[in-house]
Amino acid sequence: MIRTIIRREFIDNILSFKFMACVLVALVLTLICTLILTSDYRDRLEDYNKGLAVEKEKLAEIYVYSQLEVGVFKKPSPLSILVSGIENRTGNYVSLTHREIPTSLRGGFIKNEFSRAFSFFDLASVAVVVFSILAILLSYNNVSEEKEDGVLSLILSNSVARYKFLLGKYIGGLISIVVPLTICFIVGILVVLFSRGVEVGPDFFIPAILLYFLSILYLSSILLTGILVSSRTKTSFHSLIFLLAFYLIAVFLLPLTVRNYSERMAIKKAKNYENNVNELVRERDKKIAEAWNQVPVKKTWAMKSLDFFRRINPRETVEFYKVYFPLREKIREEHALKIYDLKRKDFQVKEKIRRFKDIFLAFIPPSNFEETAELIAGTSQNNLNLFFQQLNLYWHQYVRYLHERDAFSLKYFFPGPEELTLEEREIISGMNEAFQKGAGVWKSEAHKRATNYNPQLSYLNLDDLPIFQFQKPGFLERIKTISFNTLILIFYNLLVLMLAHFSFNRYDPRLNV
Amino acid sequence: MFKELFKRQIVEDIISLRFLINFILVLATLILFPLIFINRYQGLREIQAVNIAENNLRLKEASDSLVNLLTAEQELSMRPKAASFISQAYEDKIPQGLSFRLSEIKLLSKERESDVLSFYSPDLTFVVQFLLSFFAIVLTFNAVSSEKERGTLRLVFSNPVKRAYLISTKYLSALATVALPLVFGLVVALILLNLLKVFSLSFGLFLDFIIFFLTSLLYISFFILLGISCSAASHSSKNSLVLCLLFWILLVVIFPKSASLLLGLKSFDVPTEKQIEELAEKSEREVWNRHKGEDWITRGGQDESTKLNVRIGNEAQKARQEVYDFYLRKKIAAVSALRRINFISPSSLLEYSASSLAGTGLFHFQNLWTQVKQYQNEFIEFFKREDMKDENSYHLYFHLDYLSQKPVDFEKIPKFEEKEINRAQRLKDAIQYAGILALYNLFLFSLVFFKFLKYDVR
Numbered sequence: 001m002i003r004t005i006i007r008r009e010f011i012d013n014i015l016s017f018k019f020m021a022c023v024l025v026a027l028v029l030t031l032i033c034t035l036i037l038t039s040d041y042r043d044r045l046e047d048y049n050k051g052l053a054v055e056k057e058k059l060a061e062i063y064v065y066s067q068l069e070v071g072v073f074k075k076p077s078p079l080s081i082l083v084s085g086i087e088n089r090t091g092n093y094v095s096l097t098h099r100e101i102p103t104s105l106r107g108g109f110i111k112n113e114f115s116r117a118f119s120f121f122d123l124a125s126v127a128v129v130v131f132s133i134l135a136i137l138l139s140y141n142n143v144s145e146e147k148e149d150g151v152l153s154l155i156l157s158n159s160v161a162r163y164k165f166l167l168g169k170y171i172g173g174l175i176s177i178v179v180p181l182t183i184c185f186i187v188g189i190l191v192v193l194f195s196r197g198v199e200v201g202p203d204f205f206i207p208a209i210l211l212y213f214l215s216i217l218y219l220s221s222i223l224l225t226g227i228l229v230s231s232r233t234k235t236s237f238h239s240l241i242f243l244l245a246f247y248l249i250a251v252f253l254l255p256l257t258v259r260n261y262s263e264r265m266a267i268k269k270a271k272n273y274e275n276n277v278n279e280l281v282r283e284r285d286k287k288i289a290e291a292w293n294q295v296p297v298k299k300t301w302a303m304k305s306l307d308f309f310r311r312i313n314p315r316e317t318v319e320f321y322k323v324y325f326p327l328r329e330k331i332r333e334e335h336a337l338k339i340y341d342l343k344r345k346d347f348q349v350k351e352k353i354r355r356f357k358d359i360f361l362a363f364i365p366p367s368n369f370e371e372t373a374e375l376i377a378g379t380s381q382n383n384l385n386l387f388f389q390q391l392n393l394y395w396h397q398y399v400r401y402l403h404e405r406d407a408f409s410l411k412y413f414f415p416g417p418e419e420l421t422l423e424e425r426e427i428i429s430g431m432n433e434a435f436q437k438g439a440g441v442w443k444s445e446a447h448k449r450a451t452n453y454n455p456q457l458s459y460l461n462l463d464d465l466p467i468f469q470f471q472k473p474g475f476l477e478r479i480k481t482i483s484f485n486t487l488i489l490i491f492y493n494l495l496v497l498m499l500a501h502f503s504f505n506r507y508d509p510r511l512n513v
Numbered sequence: 514m515f516k517e518l519f520k521r522q523i524v525e526d527i528i529s530l531r532f533l534i535n536f537i538l539v540l541a542t543l544i545l546f547p548l549i550f551i552n553r554y555q556g557l558r559e560i561q562a563v564n565i566a567e568n569n570l571r572l573k574e575a576s577d578s579l580v581n582l583l584t585a586e587q588e589l590s591m592r593p594k595a596a597s598f599i600s601q602a603y604e605d606k607i608p609q610g611l612s613f614r615l616s617e618i619k620l621l622s623k624e625r626e627s628d629v630l631s632f633y634s635p636d637l638t639f640v641v642q643f644l645l646s647f648f649a650i651v652l653t654f655n656a657v658s659s660e661k662e663r664g665t666l667r668l669v670f671s672n673p674v675k676r677a678y679l680i681s682t683k684y685l686s687a688l689a690t691v692a693l694p695l696v697f698g699l700v701v702a703l704i705l706l707n708l709l710k711v712f713s714l715s716f717g718l719f720l721d722f723i724i725f726f727l728t729s730l731l732y733i734s735f736f737i738l739l740g741i742s743c744s745a746a747s748h749s750s751k752n753s754l755v756l757c758l759l760f761w762i763l764l765v766v767i768f769p770k771s772a773s774l775l776l777g778l779k780s781f782d783v784p785t786e787k788q789i790e791e792l793a794e795k796s797e798r799e800v801w802n803r804h805k806g807e808d809w810i811t812r813g814g815q816d817e818s819t820k821l822n823v824r825i826g827n828e829a830q831k832a833r834q835e836v837y838d839f840y841l842r843k844k845i846a847a848v849s850a851l852r853r854i855n856f857i858s859p860s861s862l863l864e865y866s867a868s869s870l871a872g873t874g875l876f877h878f879q880n881l882w883t884q885v886k887q888y889q890n891e892f893i894e895f896f897k898r899e900d901m902k903d904e905n906s907y908h909l910y911f912h913l914d915y916l917s918q919k920p921v922d923f924e925k926i927p928k929f930e931e932k933e934i935n936r937a938q939r940l941k942d943a944i945q946y947a948g949i950l951a952l953y954n955l956f957l958f959s960l961v962f963f964k965f966l967k968y969d970v971r
Binding site for chain 2: 017018021022025029032033036037039040043095106107111112113114115116117118119120121125129130133137238240241242244245248249252253256257260261263264265267268271274275278
């Protein structure tokens with residue numbers, strides 16, 4: 001009997017106008033957004049590869065450690081095609097120096113900083129925005145309309161248990177949603193598979209499949225809500241109004257309110273950095289100025305840093321920088337740590353608020369789904385935090401490397417062998433003489449020789465420079481992070497199913513009572 | 514007759530469940546949003562105060578010698594506005610302001626990390642954009658078809674009632690029904706904001722709210738007309754509902770979101786911050802290279818070569834500034850182009866109109882930019898005036914070594930204070946968008962009208 005109910009429900013649904021219209025819209029949207037996001041992904045991947053290549057080239061052509069700046073690129077994940085999360089909006093590289101511990105990404109989509117005023121549309125949003133409406137439309141008149149049509153009394157007058165009827169309705173509805181959802185997923189994945197230059201492996205498919213099951217779980221929760229409301233209201237019209245209000249509140253209003261509230265709290269609570277960073281920077285600059293004054297300096301003819309690269313400098317200047325640079329860079333490094341500490345304190349406050357928010361949002365099915373999808377796809381804030389945690393470790397490693405290489409000594413600004421060649425010494429002494437004579441340095445033979453001097457410089461050997469490699473969380477770890485949200489979603493499903501069952505058991509199938 | 518029809522319709526609308534839910538929801542939201550808003554507004558105000566204090570401190574430190582003012586850097590950021598309750602227009606997501614030195618203005622690269630948390634902001638625009646438009650279609654999706662299904666439509670038309678009358682009353686009553694909660698909500702929100710001391714209600718602000726209300730009416734009217742036309746176009750109210758909901762999703766949620774997907778296009782591409790810095794460096798160096806053969810070594814204030822040096826230096830600085838300006842303009846142009854694509858969605862039009870009206874978002878930033886440029890001129894004039902007073906200065910602008918070293922009075926240094934954008938300018942900008950919205954309305958209205966004239970009431 002239950003099979004008949006399911007079959008009838010399914011056929012009823014898929015032949016209806018609402019089903020066809022929603023599915024058509026969902027399909028077209030899926031196709032468009034995956035196509036565009038795939039091409040966007042390809043661009044980002046290209047950007048990433050190009051960035052890596054340029055970085056390698058740059059590293060090969062460095063004379064002195066003062067030029068050293070390590071570009072770290074975050075590899076785009078193909079899963080961002082399905083769930084873009086925050087990945088497109090947070091940039092893709094950081095350039096790392098000993099002067100600063102990075103806490104935010106640059107480049108990528110936010111090359112244009114104004115672009116943040118826009119957001120994205122992806123497969124996950126299709127599920128939340130379009131499929132939810134479909135689930136509501138399929139379920140709002142599940143019970144109440146059968147009553148209005150007078151069919152309900154008829155059915156129940158046969159020997160059909162009420163729970164069987166309800167279960168049949170639920171399963172029939174679920175199947176009618178799962179079919180188009182599967183098609184959308186297949187379309188999305190096919191687009192990814194058949195695009196040029198996009199290679200995907202098992203670390204794409206397993207999360208994609210997880211995502212698929214999660215969507216079913218989510219849509220089932222909406223469907224059950226629909227059935228519950230339908231079995232509590234007198235007319236299908238009322239049930240529809242309630243459900244649409246539920247949609248508006250759960251999909252847009254509540255997440256917006258909770259997110260914004262937590263964001264505002266974060267702005268209000270975390271002001272450690274905002275209030276103290278200027279002081280720290282001032283302290284740093286003061287210390288640097290002190291260091292400059294500490295070292296006796298003779299103002300003489302070459303003080304432009306570019307001249308270091310041609311090795312033509314008065315001895316006094318070289319002596320000065322020999323003392324000054326190690327002092328300055330030490331101060332900068334120390335303050336990089338101090339500033340990072342400030343930021344971390346703020347960050348911890350924000351994290352606490354964010355975790356509260358996440359737990360709260362987990363109880364609203366659409367936000368729960370969105371968040372879990374981001375966690376599965378690895379495009380969530382958590383993933384980014386992990387990236388920066390690892391980057392912080394790398395920074396320490398990098399600075400240790402610089403110290404091991406004695407990078408802030410003469411090597412910081414003076415390229416090549418420390419001893420000057422005979423020719424260089426000649427030019428320098430010529431310049432010294434011309435300078436002592438006073439006016440006319442510019443026209444002197446020595447000046448001409450100095451400006452035309454282009455030595456063959458030797459590059460630094462940076463082969464053993466530590467390389468940053470982002471370790472993505474393993475499969476089990478990811479499962480662990482989503483387990484809380486998923487459990488809540490399952491619990492929600494069971495609860496609503498039970499409620500619907502009870503409420504339907506007490507449902508009066510007669511008309512006009 | 515018109516009066517009776519209207520009365521019948523509005524009573525029917527107001528006693529409906531839809532109205533009740535709409536009323537409660539809008540009212541609840543407009544009590545909740547000011548509370549969130551105040552939180553944010555105060556936080557931002559405090560940050561702004563820290564920022565201004567820091568700027569003043571830097572100017573004060575620099576005031577011990579006039580020439581130091583040349584290199585004193587200030588961060589001139591957008592002032593948080595009370596009017597942003599009308600529309601925040603993603604103001605906290607775009608760059609917060611400009612970094613200013615006497616000779617250089619560029620985009621502030623400081624960022625706030627929490628800006629990735631949520632996309633929509635709790636403001637009045639959201640309430641109208643999402644809640645009211647949604648209820649507009651829920652209220653009207655069965656305006657015509659349900660009457661037909663019940664058979665009342667034939668009854669009505671058996672009386673001498675003009676079709677135009679009937680459809681107009683339906684439209685007007687729906688407009689009134691949706692607008693009523695908004696009026697209540699607005700009053701409650703205004704009172705709340707007033708009590709929370711966000712602002713004291715002035716006539717100007719009141720006017721802003723009224724104009725926003727009128728624009729909202731245009732927007733709501735669009736969705737009412739959409740609902741009625743779907744209802745007149747489909748055979749049953751169920752189908753009409755599906756059509757309405759899908760239109761709503763497309764126009765309100767999807768179109769505004771999808772334009773950003775085009776930002777990847779080559780024509781919108783801009784270099785990264787670091788690359789722009791390099792390009793600026795390069796163009797500065799090019800100017801110096803152009804004068805390679807000339808004698809521009811500085812040898813004291815009177816010397817011709819020093820003057821040449823100063824001239825080239827200024828030219829190079831100008832070239833550098835041009836690079837910054839060029840890319841900033843390009844970034845804004847790219848976003849503006851996307852906004853133009855979004856004109857297709859009435860929801861975006863409402864948002865842009867509200868943003869211009871409140872003077873927030875991109876409009877705010879552009880205005881800040883203009884004001885900072887004015888401030889720069891003012892500052893330069895002040896600098897020259899002060900420099901002229903010093904007889905020991907060579908008045909060679911702007912070479913650090915040949916200008917006055919005397920201390921300046923900190924009080925006299927011009928400080929940047931962002932001026933409120935004047936209402937005429939804001940309105941002019943807002944009216945463009947509202948105009949397009951009105952055109953959409955007109956189009957839909959005539960569509961509804963003709964569709965209904967030919968409607969089969971059986």
